[in-house]
Amino acid sequence: MHAFNLQPKKLSLTEHLADMAVDALIDEADLSPKPALVDRRGNGAHTDLHLGLMHASALSLWPAFREMAEAALDCGEIGLPLREALGRIGREGEASMLATTGGVNTHRGAIWALGLLVAATALEPESSAASAVALRAARLALLNDRYAPQPLSHGAQVAQRYGVRGAREEAQLAFPAVTGLGLPQLKRSRAAGAGEQNARLDALLAIMTTLADTCVLYRAGEPGLQAMQQGAKAVLDAGGSASLGGRRQLHALDQQLIALNASPGGAADLLAACLFLDRIERGDGLFPGVC
Ligand SMILES: CC(C)(COP(=O)(O)OP(=O)(O)OC[C@H]1O[C@@H](n2cnc3c(N)ncnc32)[C@H](O[C@H]2O[C@H](COP(=O)(O)OP(=O)(O)OP(=O)(O)O)[C@@H](O)[C@H]2O)[C@@H]1O)[C@@H](O)C(=O)NCCC(=O)NCCS
Numbered sequence: 001m002h003a004f005n006l007q008p009k010k011l012s013l014t015e016h017l018a019d020m021a022v023d024a025l026i027d028e029a030d031l032s033p034k035p036a037l038v039d040r041r042g043n044g045a046h047t048d049l050h051l052g053l054m055h056a057s058a059l060s061l062w063p064a065f066r067e068m069a070e071a072a073l074d075c076g077e078i079g080l081p082l083r084e085a086l087g088r089i090g091r092e093g094e095a096s097m098l099a100t101t102g103g104v105n106t107h108r109g110a111i112w113a114l115g116l117l118v119a120a121t122a123l124e125p126e127s128s129a130a131s132a133v134a135l136r137a138a139r140l141a142l143l144n145d146r147y148a149p150q151p152l153s154h155g156a157q158v159a160q161r162y163g164v165r166g167a168r169e170e171a172q173l174a175f176p177a178v179t180g181l182g183l184p185q186l187k188r189s190r191a192a193g194a195g196e197q198n199a200r201l202d203a204l205l206a207i208m209t210t211l212a213d214t215c216v217l218y219r220a221g222e223p224g225l226q227a228m229q230q231g232a233k234a235v236l237d238a239g240g241s242a243s244l245g246g247r248r249q250l251h252a253l254d255q256q257l258i259a260l261n262a263s264p265g266g267a268a269d270l271l272a273a274c275l276f277l278d279r280i281e282r283g284d285g286l287f288p289g290v291c
């Protein structure tokens with residue numbers, strides 16, 4: 001008798017999409033050195049988060065992502081039934097995240113972004129260009145979930161105060177920070193031979209150059225947001241993460257954001273969305289072995 005069954009398991013499409021979403025979250029968490037975020041080096045600007053918690057949180061979301069993909073297959077089209085199913089599953093996913101982390105908000109924005117993208121991919125897996133998937137996700141995000149509670153979230157508070165667009169609008173606009181900035185930078189840095197980790201850091205920085213990250217605004221106000229956007233631009237202008245000049249700027253940005261308590265958690269979520277879309281677009285194992 002064998003202790004392990006070493007036969008590769010055939011994954012269903014929905015299982016495969018859940019794997020890809022969780023992989024994207026784990027890759028984002030592990031990527032180092034990220035400015036003021038949790039990574040392999042430490043906790044950045046956070047006192048209540050650490051890498052183990054980010055991993056546990058990511059893994060706890062696997063059933064929710066699979067269920068969102070299943071809901072998309074069941075509904076078969078963009079409409080209110082699917083939007084409201086996603087809202088319900090997303091809220092249940094948030095509850096299991098909070099149960100796993102002891103009440104710490106690790107991935108609220110990521111559940112939203114990746115949940116929409118997973119469902120949008122499952123609806124039409126053969127239409128896998130990042131912009132097409134993001135557009136389907138946007139059409140879902142534009143629908144009004146009648147059962148969504150309307151709490152005065154941190155994002156809603158700063159959106160009102162500073163007149164910025166938050167996570168909801170980013171999705172409704174088809175993720176411009178991802179498809180217009182993060183993904184193109186990822187590809188440019190790869191093509192320039194930066195190496196995969198540096199290319200991913202550059203993608204994160206490209207997202208940070210313009211994003212109205214409501215986590216940063218809530219924690220550090222407009223000075224924090226300006227420091228994030230200008231500092232990220234300075235790294236890219238200096239040659240990016242693969243260059244010595246860029247690394248010096250990245251180190252300075254890390255120190256500055258930590259001093260301001262300005263954690264770009266929204267940008268980190270969008271990097272995970274970017275890594276997910278990159279894999280979908282490249283067709284990384286989406287169909288082979290999938291039943
Ligand atoms: C539509 C929702 C996303 C709710 O959005 P809203 O803005 O109203 O709510 P927030 O609670 O503020 O959550 C938004 C999270 O999105 C991330 N984010 C921030 N800015 C942007 C942006 N411009 N674009 C995209 N994403 C953005 C961010 O998430 C990350 O940061 C979190 C950690 O932050 P931190 O400051 O440490 O923690 P807090 O607890 O907030 O504060 P402290 O006390 O610790 O200081 C971490 O979660 C990251 O993921 C924002 O936090 C959506 O959530 C919603 O409506 N959900 C309902 C269910 C649903 O419909 N689901 C659909 C499933 S597909």
Ligand SMILES: Nc1ncnc2[nH]cnc12
Pocket residue numbers: 028029036037038039044046049054106107110263264265266268269
């Ligand atoms: N690596 C990270 N650090 C802090 N907050 C985050 N939210 C999503 N990813 C994060």
